[in-house]
Amino acid sequence: MAPPRTCALCQTARPIVRRPKTGQQVCKECFFHVFETEVHNTIMSAKLFKPGDRVAIGASGGKDSTVLAHVMKVLNDRYDYGLEMYLLSIDEGITGYRDDSLESVKRNQQEYGLPLKILSYDELYGWTMDAIVEQIGRKNNCTFCGVFRRQALDRGAAALNVDHIVTGHNADDIAETVLMNIMRGDIARLGRCTLICTQGEDSIKRSKPFKYAYEKEIVMYAYFKKLDYFSTECIYSPDAYRGHARVFLKDLEAARPSAIIDIIHSGEAFQIGEAVELKAQQTCKRCGYMSSNDLCKACTLLESLEKGMAKLATGDRNRRRLDEEPAPENMRTIPMFHRATPAEPAAAP
Amino acid sequence: MSCDAPPSTEDLMPRRSRYDRGQTCIKCKSQRGNLVIKHTVYCSSCLPAMLVRKFRRALSTSLDPAAPSRGTPSRTPPPDVILGLSGGPSSVVLLDLVWKCFSAQGSGRKDERRQVGKVRAVHIDWSCLGRASLVESLKENCDHYGIDFTVVRGEEAFEPAWRNAVGLDGSAADAHIDLSSARLPFVPSLAGPSDPVATLRAHLRSLPTPTSVPATLHTLTRLLLLHTASSSDCSVLMLGTSLPRLSIDLLETVAYGGGFALGAEREEIVRTSRGDVKIVRPLRDWSLKELGWWLYSRQLSVPRGVNGKPTQALAPTGGKTIGKLTEDFVIGLERDYPSTVSTISKTAAKVVPAEEAAYTCAYCLRPAQKDATRWKAGTAIMSLPFLITNAATDPLTPPKTPPLPAEKGLADSLCYSCYTHLTARGGTGAGKIPALASNGGLVTLGEAGMPMPVWVQQKLTEEEMRESIGGFLLEDE
Ligand SMILES: [Zn+2]
Ligand SMILES: [Zn+2]
Ligand SMILES: [Zn+2]
Ligand SMILES: [Zn+2]
Secondary structure (H helix, E strand, O other), X not given: OOOOOOOOOOOOOOOOEEOOOOOOEEOHHHHHHHHHXXXXXXXXXXXXXXXXXXXXXXXXXXXXXXXXXXXHHHHHHHOOOOOEEEEEEEEOOOOOOHHHHHHHHHHHHHHHOOOEEEEEHHHHHOOOHHHHHHHHOOOOHHHHHHHHHHHHHHHHXXXXXXXXXXXXXXXXXXXXXXXXXXXXXXXXXXHHOOOOEEEOOOOOEEEOOOOOOOHHHHHHHHXXXXXXXXXXXXXXXXXXXXXXXXXXXXXXXXXXXXXXHXXXXXXXXXXXXXXXXOOOOEEOOOOOOEEOOOOOHHHHHHHHHHOOOHHHHHOHHHXXXXXXXXXXXXXXXXXXXXXXXXXXXXOOO | OOOOOOOOHHXXXXXXXXXXXXXXXXXOOOOEOOEEEOOEEEOOOOHHHHHHHHHHHHHOOOOOXXXXXXXXXXXXXXXXXXXXXXXXXHHHHXXXXXXXXXXXXXXXXXXXXXXXXXXEEEEEEOHHHOOOOOHHHHHHHHHHHOOEEEEEEHHHHHOHHHHHHOOOOOOOOOOEEOOOOOOOOEEOXXXXXXXXXXXXXXXXXXXXXXXXXXXXXXXXXXXXXHHHHHHOOOOEEEEOOOHHHHHHHHHHHHHOOOHHHHHHHOEEEEEEOOEEEEEEOOOOOOOHHHHHHHHHHOOXXXXXXXXXXXXXXXXXXXXXOHHHHHHHHHHHHHHHOHHHHHHHHXXXXXXXXXXXXXXXXXXXXXXXXXXXXXXXXXXOOOOHHHHHHHXXXXXXXXXXXOOOOOOOOHHHHOOHHHHHHHHOOOOOOOOOOHHHHOOOOOOOHHHHOEEOOOOOOOOOOHHHHHHHHHHHOOOOO
């Protein structure tokens, strides 16, 4: 007398997936609906946007940002967020990885009709990731990529004159970070890593609307919606410690699917406001980007690359040795874009 | 290397060399060292003093450090202490250390002996679930030290008579809940009184994931110890949790969503019906190596085949529980990177909850956040009625306080992790724990709902009670 199998949510349609987050068997339409509604709930409860906000979607061509662009468009229309949205892509210059993924960003742009801005490491820093890896090898290159990408997104956002960058960081990423910060004893980062929105002094906000969205469900969503994305991960080595936390997290998820949001919930219990962490900020003497030292991180890394001493740049102890070297002549100034002041908004492109 | 490649061990953390300071004992600087603890060399005469200091340091916030000097009468009587013994290596060490530090025969200093009042030992016996009994060997051990020993059977958690024994309201009825509804409403118990072992089994069998079973036994053990301590007016409960065990427990707590009460895993004060009980873990800074050295140098024996975990018999057939996964993960780290294990413990000591506790969890008696259990309804939507009302009429509802049905239930008095153990579904090995499958009892779940431990009580107004049993009443009044 087994009951007929129906969707656990609508109780009528035939279920076609077991939902990774809850284990419920649901139909395709209900899956789309709960996935989108949970993102909407996340956005609303954090009051992420107000009507008229100009928002850049950090688009890498990968699954997370491709689904994010789609869902942001759907929710902006469905719930009348009133957002002006742009796609912002960073070309790190990784042969065979970024070329192809940028193609998929361009296809997304056409499909959603969103303006696209591409900014390359080469045009900003005069170095591609391929060239950086050639100099420093495969260890530690994520330090470079992390600093360069963050600044590139900020600079691109300024060029687009947007208030807000949204990125595709998903629940798995955040849960991993919570675990890592506990294992490393990094209380400050632990308190910050579950924040949905952070804001630097340049007043550009960065948010993670997929904070509670499971990676598996993002893939599932892309699959059923037939979204076009580029599926290869970065070919350069990630933070290996994170890799360890990731394996552990996947095991926990297999044992009990809710573990991922449970870990995020744990992390949120230690949330601290960002203000606590901020050092007195100044601007970089070379490029004008916000910085806590004379030179911003990107300019420091760039200088180390130019000096051919990039391997020293990732540890504090080595910094002094690096500083003693005179700066090479004609050090590049990273181009800085300035946002229009709120009083004189730039015309929409 | 792709981003998915497993990390090589070298990448994880820089290894430190085995000896930082040559081979001479760091303390006396004369003897040749016998043991390396965290990169530091000790000789066998200085090591015990160092370990005893660690033990005392962990107790310093619980025992009066300014013990009255000789001859002066104590201002307040020192606390009576209960030792919670699991039977594993660390509880053997705990017993030995307490005897050594706080008894005349153990040559504890007189002023230090005054820091504690009466000391007794308690063991929670889960042999009803098929685990080998440790009662005989523990009793022998306690007799040897002249410490009173009491056994509390695990099934007492479901023995109504036990409610009186620990000073709880004896008049309250047994609580049963309906697991099929997200708010876990209370349902009337239609079954008559039943055998506590059968009720315990029914409770464990109702848990929706195998992961919840060892976690629940852990909580039940803690609560049975707590209530035993408070019923015998002991205000300090000492547990033999070692450093790696503590780190495992901490990460498990995080994985269960219990971050809000993370600090409690190290040290906590629990308000019970008869007074406050402080739970301390004086071995929380001891590594396995230090425990092993103490056992060896003091020639103590541990009951054979015991690892201090009462859950071995309850492993699910398909896949590991979160508890086991965490244990494997942390032990793996301990082997290669001992600093990670102590860092986890230090992290827990430093974190401060972001908000005040709103209430105490009815199940585990730990502090809970406001709307602890409603958060999940917005982040992992489980039912469509909520979804429809939300989408159609009130699209802007934040997930922290979703407009759930007004229905009340046990969910509103649980902490997030207890709620998760009762509601989270899916995953490997779901419902496949052989030891629980055989039903020797009288409880039929369909009728009675999930039975709760005796301290979980239904606190409802009369109207709410009528509402909750409305469907069963034949007519008004
Ligand atoms: Zn459906
Ligand atoms: Zn700069
Ligand atoms: Zn010595
Ligand atoms: Zn609880």
